[in-house]
Amino acid sequence: MQYRTLGQTGLKVSALSFGASSLGGVFHDIIEADAIRTVHIALDHGMNFIDVSPYYGATRAETVLGKALKSVQRDRYILATKVGQYGEGEFDFSSRRVTQSVDESLARLKVEMIDLIQCHDIEFADLNQIVDETLPALHQLKTTGKVKHVGITGLPLKVFPAVIDRVAPGVVETILSFCRYELNDSSLESLLPYLKDRKIGIINASPTGMGLLTERGAPGWHPASKEIQEGCRKAVELCKVRGWDIVEIAIQYCVANPNIATTLVGTARPDNILANIRYAEAAADFEKIDAVLELLKPIHNFNFTRGRPENRDKLVS
Template identity: 50%
Template sequence: MEYRTIGKTGMNISCLSFGASSLGGVFHEVDEKKGIKAVFTAIEHGINFIDVSPYYGYYKAETVLGKALKDIPRNAYFLSTKVGRYGQNGVNTWNYSGKRAKESVYESMQRLHVDFFDIINVHDIEFADLNQVVNETLPALVELKKEGVVKHVGITDLQLENLKWVVDHVPTGTVESILNFCHFCLNDDKLTDFLDYFESKGVGVINASPFAMGLLSMRGVPDWHPAPKELVEACKRAADFCNKKRYPIEKLAIQYAVSNPRVTTTLFSSANPDNVLRNIQYVEEPINTDLVNEVQKIIGNQMRVSWKNT
């Protein structure tokens, strides 16, 4: 496993990291015991960064992850969670107030059985008033940083422009990392356009969703996937092509996602320990760059076609 330092945090983290959304049954029902084993498998095979959120499974992901973390030494992993996006009984809610952000951090600490977080992220800022994020949410998290509850502060979003806007409007060093998803994968490399900017600000870059929320998989996308039909069809053709080459598109996708050393780490999510181990094995093998080029030609004019967050 390759390790890279994220921004100026000093955190040396695995290039592939564990996203815990699957533990909340976000994509399908989860076997809790298998989910806990998936966490153990990740740590045992070199992954040392875990990301979660109270929003995933409406607190369930944090709860299940907490059961696993009770039996893992705290110095064996870096942990991030989020504030701002929540939900209950199938209804999404958002609250980016400073007061709620602080409360949320302490609630997450209880669910996860930890006494500090390595990173706290403001979650999906496109749903927030960005001025509130700048003037209220982030200052509240900086206060927790001064108290030692939080070591580093970050922001997450699908829209790269929002991430840049917030970094531009806060004091230097406030935002130490950004987490962006679906913009550094086989069908969309838009994140590369922003790397110079984030590096100039000393902001570390976390990539997520190497399979583009299922676009880059043989299983295909779930019904709720927001991608336009033409993009779904193009990625299906690419997946079929890889299958004929006996090179699973999932393998190519995850290898591609970790291929740029300027992107510190890529989060994937699985509650299946076999899938976790398979993905780790994939990144330890050399990527077939010729196949990358062929796949991207198949995707063609659907490259960099995105969608709105949901």
């Protein structure tokens, strides 16, 4: 497993890391014992960064992860969770609530310290509140030792500079971007020089576009347009005809970029995590990557957006 430094945090994170949303049964029902074993397998194979949120499965993901980590030495993993989003359409970025949220997460995760605390999906927030209230509250928690580092997450790319440009250097140490660096949408590349210049660590999530680039396909709630979903489905089918695993190609594409510290993959199944690790540790097959990029060219960088109207990216389709 490769390891990279997560911006100015100094944290050395695995190039492929564990996204624990699946532990909350977000995508489908899980077997808890298998989910716990999946976490242990990930750690045993060098995946040392774990990302979760109280939102995933209405706190279930944090609860299951806490059970999994109970028997694991604390220095074996780097733990990230989030504040601000708690249920479908339920957001509260007030200083009071995010401070309370950290204590609740510490209890569920059965730890005394969170390595990285992140404002979750800030496109749904008033960015003035994020700048003036939420981030200061989280930095206050750093003085207590409950959290070490602070970051922000979101889907629209525009929200990142909109916040980072309004705070002092070092206030935002990381960003988590999802569905913006994958085979069908690599628009995050446009922000990489900006983020590198500011020494901000980059966490990439959803290398398969939340299921777009899988044989199962996108779940019914997926916000992508029919055109995007159809374009991805065609690429998946063509890969299958050629005997290629598009998930393998998708993971290798993401992990191959040295400017992205880590890419999150989520699963609650031991066989899936072992396959993902195998894909990440193998040499990237750039001929296959280029071939799939060519297949996806008709919809490349077509996107979907969400959040408050003022926080949304311009729609490309």
